[in-house]
Structures are given as C-alpha cells and as structure tokens.
Amino acid sequence: MAILTEREPVRVWPLLMERLTADLPVDLAVLVDLDWDAGTGHALTGKPDWLYEAPLDALINTHMRVHPLLRHYASTADRTPLTLDEIADDRWWKSEAYRAGRSAIGIDRQLALPLSARTGQVRSVIMSRSGQGFTGRDLEYAGLARSLLDTVSAHEAVVRGLPALGDPAEFGITAREAAVLALLSEGLTAYAIGRRLRIAERTVVKHKENLYKKLGVHDRVTAVNRARALGLVPEEPPDGS
Known part of the structure; x- marks a missing residue:
C-alpha cells in the first residue's frame, strides 16, 4: 500500500529493508548505489536504524572494488542473488576489507540481491548475519524478493517522472x-x-x-x-x- 500511495517513493525503501531483516532473518540490510567506473558509491538506506551512525559510505568507497559480491556483479550481467560463501576465496576472509566491515558493522555472512542498474553502476541490497550461513530456502526467498525490489525500483523511476499529485x-x-x-x-x-x-x-x-x-x-x-x-x-x- 505504501508503494502505491507514497508521494516520495524513496521513503518506501526503509520499510522494505525492515521487512527483509525480519523475514530471513538477518542482522542488517543496506541498499547501496555504486558508480563502479568512478570508484564511488554510497548507502541509500538500511535497517536497523543504528546503521545511520555507521561509516557505511567510507567502507564502500574504500573497499568496494575488492568486495567479492560487488566485484562479481560489476563485471558480469548476472543478477542472481549470491552469498559471500559462494563467491569469496580465502583472500577475502583474511583481507583488511573483511576485518574493517566486521569491526564497523559486524558483517560476517552476506547475501546480495542485485537490482537492475545502468551500465557501469551497481545497485544492490546487501544483507548480513553473524556466524550462520544462508540456506537454500534463504536463497529461494532472495530470488523472489529481488524481483519485487526491481519492480519497486522501476515504479519509483516512473513516479519520479510524473507531475506532483494532489493529497x-x-x-x-x-x-x-x-x-x-x-x-x-x-x-x-x-x-x-x-x-x-x-x-x-x-x-x-x-x-x-x-x-x-x-x-x-x-x-x-x-x-x-x-x-x-x-x-x-x-x-x-x-x-x-
């Protein structure tokens, strides 16, 4: 209902992040938008709320190019939800990037929902949980959620191009x-x-x-x-x- 009625669609994304953290469940979910060619990016929104106090943009801009999931989606046309356990090798788990992320926001296991993006950009929801890996059921849910989030993203783009509606x-x-x-x-x-x-x-x-x-x-x-x-x-x- 919020997707249909929200006059500023960007406000819907925190609701979606909250739903993802509850459904899987995960410790956190973040929507990131990266300009891969420029080597810059930022976190658009996330849950739980304490993430707004975390140095997410600094982590992204410093380590995005070595993050296995982000690097994979930047270099391929693959839009399948994947986990770090499927992509990362030993170098990642021993890297400064992994240690920095775990120290700042407690990341350990991660699951990415890649969304449609323009060439040279990466837009994805990154979800993290501590210790326990993701199951086949989690991946099945992620596939369904990815399709929904892509639809929401497309809807947001359409609404941005429409004249302002009445109240x-x-x-x-x-x-x-x-x-x-x-x-x-x-x-x-x-x-x-x-x-x-x-x-x-x-x-x-x-x-x-x-x-x-x-x-x-x-x-x-x-x-x-x-x-x-x-x-x-x-x-x-x-x-x-």
Whole structure:
C-alpha cells in the first residue's frame, strides 16, 4: 500500500529493508548505489536504524572494488542473488576489507540481491548475519524478493517522472482508499485489488463505495476521471497504456 500511495517513493525503501531483516532473518540490510567506473558509491538506506551512525559510505568507497559480491556483479550481467560463501576465496576472509566491515558493522555472512542498474553502476541490497550461513530456502526467498525490489525500483523511476499529485487527505480519502483508487485507475477488478492489497473483495467494494461518496460520483469510470481531474492519480496508468 505504501508503494502505491507514497508521494516520495524513496521513503518506501526503509520499510522494505525492515521487512527483509525480519523475514530471513538477518542482522542488517543496506541498499547501496555504486558508480563502479568512478570508484564511488554510497548507502541509500538500511535497517536497523543504528546503521545511520555507521561509516557505511567510507567502507564502500574504500573497499568496494575488492568486495567479492560487488566485484562479481560489476563485471558480469548476472543478477542472481549470491552469498559471500559462494563467491569469496580465502583472500577475502583474511583481507583488511573483511576485518574493517566486521569491526564497523559486524558483517560476517552476506547475501546480495542485485537490482537492475545502468551500465557501469551497481545497485544492490546487501544483507548480513553473524556466524550462520544462508540456506537454500534463504536463497529461494532472495530470488523472489529481488524481483519485487526491481519492480519497486522501476515504479519509483516512473513516479519520479510524473507531475506532483494532489493529497487525497484533502478530500477525506484514507491511505487504504487511496491505494484502492490507484489500482482502480490501472483497471484492476475488485478481486484483483483485493489480491494485490491482501484484503477481502468485499472490503474493496466497501472502499469503492466510500470513494464514490467522497468524490461525488456513482460509478468506477467517473470516479477515475474525477480523481484524474483532481490530480489524485496520474493521467494515465504508470505503464503508459
């Protein structure tokens, strides 16, 4: 719901990092964005919150070129989630980079979810846990999560290119109703909206009824047209169709 309704999509990423740390679980998750050609990069966001006090950017800029996972994704077209245990050799575990990372943020075992990026750049979620390695089930989850995060990244890019939208709260529209409205504008049925938001179809119908009252309309098409006129949803669906 936050992905659909957040006016500043960058705010969604901390929620995703928090979910990753809980689901796997891991000690930390960080979204990094690297300009490999320039040898620079930074951490965009992460969880838990104490990471904001850690010298992440300094670690990245000093050691990114020797990090086995980052080096692998920079030099190949591979976008498969991989672990350090699969990629690293003995030199990594004995390296200054490994010692620095473990001292600063306690990294030990790591799993990377590489996201789509422009040529010469690396964008990835790096997750770490102490001691225990990652299982086959963890890797299966990571593969599913990677696809979702790539979709979120693409959605963020689309939203950045759209005109600023109006505030649904000005019309008494709740966050959940705004999410339903956004999906209505994409042409989804009540059943499909329920599946997307993980709520019952009858709950979607109730939200639609509330939206019609608040927008002063009586049907779906008029509701979407009214919402577009008010700037509550884009003029066209995000895919441009």
